[in-house]
Amino acid sequence: xxxxALLALLLVAGLSARPAAADEPANVTIYRCVDSRGQLVAxxxxxxxxxxxxxxxxMQRPQDPPPRAASxxxxxxxxxxxxxxxxxxxxxxxxxxxxxxxAPDGSTYTSDTGQGTARWVPLWTVGFPVWPSPPRPGPxxxxxxxxxxxxxxxxxxxxxxxxxxxxxxxxxxxxxxxxAGGTWVNDPCVxxxxxxxxxxLSDRRFEILRxxxxxxxxxxxxxxxxxxAIDARMATDCPGS
Numbered sequence: 001x002x003x004x005a006l007l008a009l010l011l012v013a014g015l016s017a018r019p020a021a022a023d024e025p026a027n028v029t030i031y032r033c034v035d036s037r038g039q040l041v042a043x044x045x046x047x048x049x050x051x052x053x054x055x056x057x058x059m060q061r062p063q064d065p066p067p068r069a070a071s072x073x074x075x076x077x078x079x080x081x082x083x084x085x086x087x088x089x090x091x092x093x094x095x096x097x098x099x100x101x102x103a104p105d106g107s108t109y110t111s112d113t114g115q116g117t118a119r120w121v122p123l124w125t126v127g128f129p130v131w132p133s134p135p136r137p138g139p140x141x142x143x144x145x146x147x148x149x150x151x152x153x154x155x156x157x158x159x160x161x162x163x164x165x166x167x168x169x170x171x172x173x174x175x176x177x178x179x180a181g182g183t184w185v186n187d188p189c190v191x192x193x194x195x196x197x198x199x200x201l202s203d204r205r206f207e208i209l210r211x212x213x214x215x216x217x218x219x220x221x222x223x224x225x226x227x228x229a230i231d232a233r234m235a236t237d238c239p240g241s
Contacts, residue, residue: 030057095237098197099189110200116187123181198238205230 032055033041033048041052048054101116102108109117192200208227215223 027058028061030059031055032057093236095194095197096233098192098200100192101187101189103187110192111189114189114191116189118184118186120182121185123183194237198234201230201234201238205234 028045031042031044031046031048033044033052034055035041035052042048096112097114099111099114100108101111103117104119205227208223208230212220212223
């Protein structure tokens with residue numbers, strides 16, 4: 001049976017290989033021809049010959065599949081590039097330092113440089129050594145003078161009592177020797193905390209507003225310049241004040 005089925009399929013395939021007419025039926029008839037002994041003689045698409053017994057099988061005629069639409073090649077999109085990361089550099093200006101300096105009399109003032117007012121002082125005030133001066137040599141020894149008789153009125157011949165040993169320089173008391181010259185020194189200064197700086201700037205701005213109306217025109221111009229400088233300083237170093 002498998003052999004007969006294979007032959008039938010080959011026959012159908014051969015029929016499909018021929019160009020089909022437009023008016024051919026959709027089905028095809030297969031004739032199975034058997035002789036008088038019952039043996040298969042042939043499988044054909046036409047009736048069997050005389051003297052042969054035939055059996056017919058209806059099979060669907062093979063058809064070509066409908067033509068496929070021409071496929072368009074879709075270009076492969078380029079790989080998506082990673083978005084460019086924007087880098088922003090923000091530069092923050094550090095607050096300008098303010099220093100509090102102390103003068104020799106104990107009064108204080110502020111400075112932006114950390115170097116107080118320079119003043120000229122002697123060298124011994126900054127630690128240069130001082131030493132005692134050597135004693136000056138005294139007068140040479142004098143020969144002994146015989147005592148003269150004491151006058152009745154208790155005075156010597158020069159009218160003085162007790163008698164002076166004689167003319168000559170007297171020895172000077174010991175002193176000190178100091179180095180000559182001097183040097184420049186600056187008042188000591190200490191940096192203030194930024195919170196203290198902002199508070200002092202705010203107090204000074206309030207003081208300018210308080211005395212502004214009582215100042216002379218020339219004084220008002222000076223106060224205006226100082227207030228503009230304070231406002232710019234506070235906008236940079238004291239945000240939110």
